Amino acid sequence: MTDNEEKNISKNNSFANGIVKTTLINSIASNLTELDLSSGKLQNLDENIEFPACLLHLNLSNNKLTEVPSNVLKLDNLKSLDFSFNSIVAFDDIPSFCHSIEKLNLSNNSLNGPPLWVWTEVPTNLIYLNISNNKDLCSTFTDSYLNELSQYKALVKEIDIHNCRLSKYVKLLASFCNTKVITLGHEEYEHRLVNNLSHLPCVGLEECTEVEVLDLTNTQLFHIYPNIDIYTNLKILNLSQNNLDSLPNEFCKLVKLETFIMSYNNLLYLPDNMSELTSLVTLRLDNNKLCMLPENLHEVPNLKILDLYNNNLYDGPSNLNLEEVDLAQNYFDEPDSEDYLLKKEKLRISYLNRENGRKVEVAEQSxxxxxxxxxxxxxxxxxxxxxxxxxxxxxxxxxxxxxxxxxxxxxxxxxxxxxxxxxxxxxxxxxxxxxxxxxxxxxxxxxxxxxxxxxxNPHLVHSLEGNSDNYSTDDDS
Structure with missing residues (x-):
């Protein structure tokens, strides 16, 4: 489609009372494959509108839709559909694009349950599913319904389901046993919506042993069990912003782990066998309570990025061949060599308001x-x-x-x-x-x-006789 055609579409897209004019779609070239109707305050679509048969990508995000339009359900060849930031309550009807869709975004809606057809029909080409930030997603769940859903094995390769209040319904995750990327948390904490897991592995998630990328940011984790090593294919693990104070030795059996993010926890020490993480490249441990490091940390063969900012270390790591490192705000003097400063600056590109130098020691009173x-x-x-x-x-x-x-x-x-x-x-x-x-x-x-x-005088009750306030006047005496 030419630039002039795009400008004409934008000009004709004058939404009246939140309803797309039929003339808009009818004026579009029949060979159109991408259509963006986002941010138009749409409340519904005229059911007489016929989308181009060859339409592959449709964006209806940031509108006011409360249901999936019937003419969208009739699209046969759709590969990506974005319904994010609407008010859709349900999406259970089986669409014509069931086995052609590859990416489906239903985040930030009012879903009172997951799109049922994704489970029952098992779409063969669906790679990415985002149903995050749907606070009522589990509102219709019963034990029998949850057990039924967990029996299905979705073929989705990437699932984002953060901020859906899964706490009592994490068994749903068992249906994603073939999924490679699972996102259950987010750096922006929403205490009313967060998925409380408490421990890892947990029910449901313990069956997702094929996962390669696991994001559990802000999921209220308190404990990592020794069977963490069931995730043999794990490459990226994000456990930041939780309540973890230790890691089991079995953690170091994740030999394929390349990136480990443990920022903002209560970690006191690391396993002694860290050198077994032979694939580890990035290790982020900033804003913890580490008081010591394992002696063999320098033996991690591929470690290139190490973030130890704001811990309680009295000795820094040595003999490390790193490309990026930050050792500031610990209880030892931060290096001042030009080489170190360049590596620290490189690591801090995406971090703001970090302090330099040594942490000030504050004596704690007993x-x-x-x-x-x-x-x-x-x-x-x-x-x-x-x-x-x-x-x-x-x-x-x-x-x-x-x-x-x-x-x-x-x-x-x-x-x-x-x-x-x-x-x-x-x-x-x-x-x-x-x-x-x-x-x-x-x-x-x-x-x-x-x-x-x-x-x-803990055992005596003293009166204030003789010291009581005298409110009497001279006339009372």
Whole structure:
């Protein structure tokens, strides 16, 4: 299609009330293979519209469609269909393009269940399926329905199903036992939609042993089981932004692993047999709690990229032949050689706001030392109170002055640098003179005094006899 034809289509594509005009499609050349109707606020398509028979690629993303148009279902040769960012609720009808479709994107819709025909009809050419960000995808699941779906073995090679609240329904993944690329997580955390897995391998996913690329970012992982080595074909593994603090030794049996991303976890140490990862090229361990590295890390034969930014290491790695490396924000002096700086700059191309240099060590107080500090603080508070009680203001007043209108004007007292507001300063002045003592304006709060009393006299209940505030007037005595 020529540039002029494209401009004419764009010009004619004047959507009226979210409905595509029939003249638009009828004016398109009959040999058109690609059609983009995205971002047009479409609510539906005129059912009388006939798409070109040879149409291969159709983009209807970013519209307001609530169902799949019937004339789209009738397309025979469609290879890619993009329905992302609409409001489609269901896609269970078997389309004419069932066995010709290669890429299907249904992400960011309102699906109340997966497209059933993908399971029941087993499309022979479907390579990529994206049903991510459908918060109600599992809303219609029952145990029997889930068991039925998991019996089907989809031929999809790449599945993206992140942010679908799969927590109780991960058994669905068993139907993707032949899939090579599985995406269950995303770097943008959505706490209401995240797929909570807790451990790996998990039910369903333990049957996907053919997987080569596995993304479990932000899936609330806490533990990696020793049978992680069932993924013998795994090449790329992303476990970033989880709650992992260790890896089993069996992890190092993933001899085909080329890229391992473990950023933003609680990892304390690595397995001692890391040198068995003979295919490993990229190792990202930034923002963890590593305090030591295995001595044989330099024996990983193909390691080229190593990210150790922001850990708790006291010694850096040595004898490593790396192309990219970042050792900043650890407890050792970061190298300053030109070679290292160039390698760090190369690694940081896609990272922003990273700091340089050595991490500042902060001594942690023990529980015992903290409790002693709290006691000393309370002692100081009690001492301060007794000191304040003994002090008298230079300008004294009698109880009769309290009834004077002048004494109710805070600005009549103007200290050079009052630590409180004028009114609070005035009230505290009256307190020190013994004329007024509201409970919430003590120099030392009642709460602190009670806490002090409980610490030093835990088994006794002390009354405040003799120290209680006297609200009586001269007439009451």
């Amino acid at each position: 529980e015992h030392s903290r409790s002693i500090s709290e006691e000393e603080e309370l002692c100081d508070l009690a001492t301060d109170k007794m000191t304040l009680d003994d002090q008298k203001d230079d300008r004294a007043s009698s109880p009769e002055d309290w009834d004077s209108d002048d004494h109710w004007i805070p600005h009549s007292y103007k200290p050079a640098t009052p630590p409180q507001s004028p009114w609070l300063y005035f009230v505290k002045k009256k307190m020190k003179e013994g004329n007024f003592c509201p409970m919430d304006a003590h120099a030392t709060s009642i709460g602190d005094l009670v806490k002090y009393d409980r610490i030093y």
